[in-house]
Amino acid sequence: GAVVSQHPSWVICKSGTSVKIECRSLDFQATTMFWYRQFPKQSLMLMATSNEGSKATYEQGVEKDKFLINHASLTLSTLTVTSAHPEDSSFYICSATPGGGSNQPQHFGDGTRLSIL
Amino acid sequence: SQQGEEDPQALSIQEGENATMNCSYKTSINNLQWYRQNSGRGLVHLILIRSNEREKHSGRLRVTLDTSKKSSSLLITASRAADTASYFCATERAGGTSYGKLTFGQGTILTVHP
Numbered sequence: 721g722a723v724v725s726q727h728p729s730w731v732i733c734k735s736g737t738s739v740k741i742e743c744r745s746l747d748f749q750a751t752t753m754f755w756y757r758q759f760p761k762q763s764l765m766l767m768a769t770s771n772e773g774s775k776a777t778y779e780q781g782v783e784k785d786k787f788l789i790n791h792a793s794l795t796l797s798t799l800t801v802t803s804a805h806p807e808d809s810s811f812y813i814c815s816a817t818p819g820g821g822s823n824q825p826q827h828f829g830d831g832t833r834l835s836i837l
Numbered sequence: 838s839q840q841g842e843e844d845p846q847a848l849s850i851q852e853g854e855n856a857t858m859n860c861s862y863k864t865s866i867n868n869l870q871w872y873r874q875n876s877g878r879g880l881v882h883l884i885l886i887r888s889n890e891r892e893k894h895s896g897r898l899r900v901t902l903d904t905s906k907k908s909s910s911l912l913i914t915a916s917r918a919a920d921t922a923s924y925f926c927a928t929e930r931a932g933g934t935s936y937g938k939l940t941f942g943q944g945t946i947l948t949v950h951p
Contacts (some may be wrong), residue, residue, distance in 0.1 A: 765941075766938060815880075822936040823885065823929070825870060826880075827882070830878055
């Protein structure tokens with residue numbers, strides 16, 4: 721089956737640091753990947769759509785200069801949280817699906833827990 | 838913004854009992870999906886039901902969809918302790934630019950006691 725790998729699984733860093741999170745599709749190509757954010761005991765909120773070879777599309781209220789997305793290949797999207805602060809602490813999850821079309825289940829990475837001190 | 842609402846928010850049952858979770862949404866959809874999340878982990882896909890389908894089964898799971906009421910339900914029969922997790926519904930909105938983009942409900946925390 722389709723596998724999505726996310727790295728790292730856990731990051732603890734000081735305020736002001738920039739943190740890069742990788743999302744890889746291991747056995748399929750993904751022209752589109754999605755980045756979500758989840759606060760404790762809450763649901764997933766879509767942050768942005770990562771498009772291979774073009775700019776990401778951000779959801780309303782998400783700062784594109786704060787959350788930089790790069791989708792440089794068909795198997796890798798990265799999310800960089802720039803100058804992270806404690807309020808950026810959260811669980812970040814990516815998803816993708818082979819083919820990228822409609823009516824397909826999304827395959828999720830295991831998530832990255834980001835803790836900013 | 839989150840368009841999905843789920844109830845109950847939490848459900849506690851004994852092993853062997855059935856668990857039913859409900860989900861409502863607000864817009865026209867291509868499909869509705871159910872996912873499971875174990876604590877601190879990613880999401881696992883359970884079932885996808887298309888907008889022109891009314892019911893779908895997968896093992897001990899049964900999903901219904903009522904597009905006139907914009908609601909869905911997930912039934913887990915003969916529950917096991919290993920079913921303990923959070924369950925989320927998610928909708929893919931109808932419309933050409935929304936392929937794969939999901940809007941999640943608030944989730945139901947299911948606890949199955951041995």
